[in-house]
Amino acid sequence: MANLEDEWQEDDTVVPVNRNQSSNSQSYHRRSYGAPSSYPRDETNWRRREYGNNRNPPQDNDNKKVLSVPTQKVGRIIGKGGSKIRELKLESNADIKVGDSSGIETDITLSGSDQAITTAQDMIEKLIEDPNTKKGNNYGSANSGTESGQFFKVNNEGVQVVDWDKLNAFHDKVQKERWDNLPPIIKDFYEEDPKVRNMSKAEVSDWRRTNHDVQVKRTFEDRPDLRPIPNPVLTFEQAFKKYPEILAEIYKQGFKQPSPIQSQAWPILLRGDDLIGIAQTGTGKTLAFLLPALIHIEGQTIPREEREGPSVLILAPTRELAIQIHKEVSKYQYKDIKSVCIYGGGDRKEQIKVVAKGVDIVIATPGRLNDLVLARHLNIINFSYIVLDEADRMLDMGFEPQIRKSLFDVRPDRQTVMTSATWPPGVRRLAESYMKDPIQVNVGSLDLAAVHTVTQKLMFVEEEEKENYLLSFLFNMNDNDKVIIFCGKKAIATHITTELCLKGIECQSLHGDREQSDREAALNEMVDGTVNILVATDVASRGIDIQDLTHVVNFDFPRHIEEYVHRVGRTGRAGKTGIALSFITKNDWAHAGDLIKILEEANQEVPSELEAMAKRFEAMKLRRGDRDRGGGSYSRGGGGSRGRRY
Incomplete structure (x- = not known):
């Protein structure tokens, strides 16, 4: 049970272990790509055990029940620093004790009234339920044990080894089936203004040169099948003429014309491309990604109230920046879109409560985001527009593992935005991992430079x-x-x-x-x-x-x-x-x-x-x-x- 209160990594590729099973138990089976399995399907990945056949029966007339939970999922019940188990006790009125691990499973003892035990049991069952099983993921299917035998082969020396080609192909197939079941993402909302469309190459080049030397290019590869990079918009109307409510909100803030990063970023984001925005602070980067996000949220086919989770995620390196972005989001009232700011040091219960009521935009620091995701308070599978704000700072602060953990289960066809003040190798590596054919907009030199004002x-x-x-x-x-x-x-x-x-x-x-x-x-x-x-x-x-x-x-x-x-x-x-x-x-x-x-x-x-x-x-x-x-x-x-x- 060591370190279970820390963050944990679930490992879905564990070899099944034979266990004697009592007559009134459900069997718990771990999936394996390694060897064939004849175990029956397990819908919940955990096993309840009443005291009828238990080796440690209760004394006298105590109301107790023992749940045998997969050891790898006990961390979900404990929570960070014991926060989750305290919450379970408080809400169920049951006493919950975590016993010693037997290796594969750990005993969780519930004590209290019948109602309290039932409530605690239901809460724990929901907490450790595998969402992949719930969605009908092939990994948990009845024939997965048979299929897993196909992932072995005999090498030239007569030794049985993993056939990685088949295993990877199977993984790709399952992932494709999983994502194909989700509704498509609508990304293209851009209607190019005739004046913008008719700008000559010389006019575009001159505008970029005279507006802080804006440079625009495909970051990695400019293939013939990719659409041309759009021309910049010169006014708010050219970008948002189809969205009068957005224009009204912009004018409320007293802005006269777009900043250079906004002029070039809005056409790119509104037509659904991934964007890397590199510019110094104070250049309007937040509004550059925020307004297209509002339009993206409202433009999806499934009504907002029917979606399983938020549509937009904005990751920030510090609490202060997350709060600042949240304040900026709150200035723009559009279609009653709701947002929440979640960060360490804030009221966790209140943040959970706001998320549970339903939000469209989540502004978060990496640590608290992972905390709520692991505790199953936040469903990230439906994020379709993701922003990594000040990515260079996040990497400087050592957040790369947490960023990768956060984005691991996000759908691959999302739209991704990355902003940065610099372009170090680490930021480039992150872009290569999580962005598809991004367009890079640099305002000013890529060399480190201070604001000229x-x-x-x-x-x-x-x-x-x-x-x-x-x-x-x-x-x-x-x-x-x-x-x-x-x-x-x-x-x-x-x-x-x-x-x-x-x-x-x-x-x-x-x-x-x-x-x-x-x-x-x-x-x-x-x-x-x-x-x-x-x-x-x-x-x-x-x-x-x-x-x-x-x-x-x-x-x-x-x-x-x-x-x-x-x-x-x-x-x-x-x-x-x-x-x-x-x-x-x-x-x-x-x-x-x-x-x-x-x-x-x-x-x-x-x-x-x-x-x-x-x-x-x-x-x-x-x-x-x-x-x-x-x-x-x-x-x-x-x-x-x-x-x-x-």
Whole structure:
């Protein structure tokens, strides 16, 4: 029973084990591709055992019943941290105890009134029921044992081995039958405006060049049988003339014209293609995938109230970004489409309750999504439009296994959208796995670049001087200025917040050690202007949209240069300007070379101190014979003059 409270992986390819069966028992059989089986069909994949033939009969007149459950499914009953078994006890009024495992099966003892035991038994039966058996999947069919014998062959040495070709072919056949039983997905809702259709190649090329150098291409292979890449739309009407309710919602938000990513993404998504959108923060990526999602939901053949689950899944790397997307979705009222935001740290029971009532859009972090899917609170098989937002950040945070786990059982003919600020190999690998003939839209260079509407300033200081320079900066702020101060560690963020409060400077803090409710309150106070200063770690570096944010201060320079770009991108959004001030110490010399490239790309002045720092770091690597390693501590020399601002 070790580690059963952790996440588990179900393994459907276990060799059946012979078991003596009592007269009043149902037999539990595991499927096997390995050897023929004469076991009868098992519809529920679990076995009840009354105490009549039990080796441990109850004492006196106790009301007890023992269920023998497949050991691999006990995790569903326990839940993460014991959450599910507590819920079962509470709802059934029965006492539920998990016994020792016998290997194949584990005894679950139910105690209480007859009604309580019956309720608990029904709940457990539903919880561990195999959906594939329920759907009539061939894996659980009566003749699967006979078919499994076909997956062996005798090799040249006379040894019986698995015939992988036959096994894979059988798997493909079963999967095809499974997906063919689902209703088709309607994807193409696009009616091209005549003005858009009649744009010449020169006009399209000129528009893309003058709108932040938009680049559009097939990511992997441009085959002759694929449709041409559509021209960009130049107005909201050209994209949504068939959807006046959508246009009305857009105008409510005060938008005048589409952003470059929206102009090119909407025709691609509305006609049903997969899309990879690569653009910096603040360029309108959320609205680019959201409005086509609303039309996709309403355009399916099966009425929404008759669908078995939500249609749209939006995966985000952090709680803050998930909440931000949910707020954006809530701004657009279309056909009474409902959404829910599920994330760790939020009220799990309330999230489950909202999902149970029926929703169309699920915005989730990978961890909580897997939690609800494994606990059978969320059916993902009907997701037909999936968005991986800020995919590069999700991979940076180590979510790739959870993403793959989430998408394992989603239908393969779905429409998939991926957004990213960068295009590293990991994101490309994810796109190859889960996207079909995607069209890639790059706004600006693929090289790492900061938002051009932000003025980047550097101050070269000693570590112990940073607090004094920060206080000087804050005391000279204007009343209408808003600033985020980024710190490298949660403890430093807490320390800075405390020091500012002691000096009478009102501020809020946002980092991982704070309760989710406190984090939301801090962000709301910053958004509504209750406070103008937010001290934060990198949980605030992406996906958070604070209107009229004028300054970003990097109190600690980030450990990865990509985070510098995302921090800076919190200001200068939606065409406005901003200022980013970074304190640079000797310990930051490993980033000097990359920072020079970012400043040059943004046509900003490169301080001589930064150039000297980069040269010293390269010289140190040469001395160590370590050209390929990108880090180290500053041994001597330094960052030039102190306290100078550029």
